[in-house]
Amino acid sequence: MSGPRFEPVRTVRAYERIVEQIEEAVESGSLQPGERLPSERELMAQFAVSRSTVREALRVLQARGLVRSRPGDPHGAEVLPFSPAALHKSMTTLARVDELSLGELVQFRMVLDASANLLAARLRTDEELAEMAAAIERMRAAVAGSYDEFSAADVAFHDAVAGASRNKLIQICTDVVRSIVLDLIAEKIAAAADREALMRQTIRHHEEVLAAIRAGEGLLAARLSRQSMYDYYVGYVPEEERPALRTLLE
Amino acid sequence: MSGPRFEPVRTVRAYERIVEQIEEAVESGSLQPGERLPSERELMAQFAVSRSTVREALRVLQARGLVRSRPGDPHGAEVLPFSPAALHKSMTTLARVDELSLGELVQFRMVLDASANLLAARLRTDEELAEMAAAIERMRAAVAGSYDEFSAADVAFHDAVAGASRNKLIQICTDVVRSIVLDLIAEKIAAAADREALMRQTIRHHEEVLAAIRAGEGLLAARLSRQSMYDYYVGYVPEEERPALRTLLE
DNA sequence: CTAGTGCACTGGTCTGACCAGTAGGCTGCA
DNA sequence: TGCAGCCTACTGGTCAGACCAGTGCACTAG
Known part of the structure; x- marks a missing residue:
């Protein structure tokens, strides 16, 4: 007989x-x-632990983007509305340590943006x-002005397109x-010689996309947006990664 | 004259x-x-701070999934390979606090999975x-066995499909x-009456998808996979969210 | 009624201590 | 010589108590 099945204690x-x-x-x-959390000294009483322990917990919560604390604030740590900052942080880490290539990133954008256009x-x-x-x-109006x-x-x-897709995750x-x-490509863009031509082309593309969205032509809008993004970024993507991007075009 | 432009000190x-x-x-x-980090006492010497400060830093790094420390380990905190755990955590938070609906999640999966199939x-x-x-x-083989x-x-x-897409981000x-x-739907699935029928249908769908992938029919594979996922999950998605999902079908 | 000041309290950091747990060397036995 | 088991030095987790610079608010002086 095996008796009661005890679980390993973590x-x-x-x-x-x-x-x-x-x-x-x-x-x-x-x-x-x-809303505000109680002060650290109050929390240490409520949880019956020392302040160091409270503070380590708060550091974790802060790293996850749930709260923020400011020195001297008499009201205690503030509960934050959700922000994708933590998501952003871990994706950036992914891109750096796991060697996400620019090609993969652009490809992912093509996929998401096309879907957003389709839905929009x-x-x-x-x-x-x-x-x-x-x-x-x-x-x-900005073609003549600053690139920023x-x-x-x-x-x-x-x-605006992502918002119109009604899908927060896509946004x-x-x-x-x-x-x-x-x-990743900020400095390359800054140095691009034909920037103005690229800008004009981008505007033309966006107008076509908008026309398709206005007409309710989802598939067309999706295809145009993919093409537009490809044209915009292909110059920065290494030669050997381009075929994978083109896979999404046709 | 405005003098030197000082930056705000953060x-x-x-x-x-x-x-x-x-x-x-x-x-x-x-x-x-x-690799291992030096011990906390060593780090406090290297950074010239107290141990509490070192520990708060380590808590943040641990929350981001970069390191892990075990009590008693004489080798110090271990540097971890990247894992999507942190990404997972923040997306779960997003789903909970920002009220990501099941519909949005499934829709997102349809988009990603379809793209993965297309590329694959x-x-x-x-x-x-x-x-x-x-x-x-x-x-x-598992239809007769456990659902797990x-x-x-x-x-x-x-x-396997995601892997074949060659895009880590999609994976x-x-x-x-x-x-x-x-x-989200674990308990609903466990209670589903027609589970076996759903399983058989899923297998049929997957076979069709695989045939399309084998034939190199990317668009077909994408469409089939969207349909398959829709059929599989639509029963769990609230009525009012279904039209948004169907938007991706046609 | 307002401008200015003081104070109570906050979070950030430090010091120093104790505990349970681990790894690796050491000892002693076969 | 080989191995089982113990010892110890060190680790991370936690605690207690202290100091400081910064903040918001109530109070005060004009």
Whole structure:
């Protein structure tokens, strides 16, 4: 007879228990963003641990983007609204240590952006269409101006499309991956000789995409957006990675 | 005259400087996975700070999945190979606090999985095809057995496809989102009455997908996989979210 | 009623201590 | 000589108590 099946006991650090409890409170909504945690000295009384332990727990929660503490703040640590900062951090780490290539990142963007366009073409409201058009207008205005303005308007366009997809996960991942890509090639873009030509081409592409979205042509919008992104980034992607990108075109 | 443009000084906590330094060492590769950090007492000497500060830094690094420390280990904290655990954690948080709906998650999986299939159909090797076929075989063998086995084989199939896509980002995101979805509906699946019928249907679908991949029919494989995932999960998705999923079908 | 000041308290850091756990060397036995 | 088992030095986890610079608020002086 095997008797009662005992489970292996996992020793759990004290600070982990604290993290779990506070995390649970935040995720269940019983601690709302904007609310304050008790002060560290108060917490150490409530959890019956020392302040070092409380602080280690708070460091973990802070690293996960759930709370923020400022020195001197008499109200204690603040519960934050969710932000993809932690997501961003771990994806950036992934990109660096796991050697995510620029090609993979761009390919991923092509996939996500195309899907966002497909969905947007079928779900967009008139307000969202206007937002996209306004972004393109800002891009046009920025061709003569600074590249930063152009880039910001470009981002705004993609954000508008992602928003119209009604899928937060697509929005967030798009956002995270885009900033990683832009970070990777920032200096190359700054040095690009034919930047103005590229900008004009991008605007043309975006107009075509917008027209497809406006017409409700999801598949067309998706294809155009893939092509647009390919054209925009292919110059920065190493020769040997380009075929994989083209796989998504046809 | 405006004089020299001074920048606002951002006060940086001591433990953050330590995190930065170690993080940089890991990401740049000068600290390889498997290597050990000096002991906390050694680190406190090297960084010229107290042990509490060192420990807070280590907690952050541990929360980011870069290192792990075991009590009593005479070799110091271990540098870990990258794992999507941190990514998983923050996405789970996102799903809980930001109310990511099951519909959005499934939709995201449909997008990623379809892209993986599209790429796999064009890039797969014969070994990868065999791996997919073996997974289906295991699924078939598990229909009569436990659902866990079936599920594991199903996961193996999707992993094989994701692997054949040659895109680590797709692999990892697929993996993370899948486990969140499965976690969300675990109890519903356990209670499903028509589970066996669903399993048989899934196998049939997977066979069709595999045939398309084998034939190099990327678009077909993508469409079939979307349909397959829709059929598999639609029963768990609230009525009002289903139209958004169907948007991806046609 | 407002501008300015002081204070109580906060988070960040330090020191120093104790404990349970681990690995590796050492001892003693076969 | 080979190995089993013990010892010890050191580790990470936790605690207690202290100091400092910074913050917000109540109070005060104008």
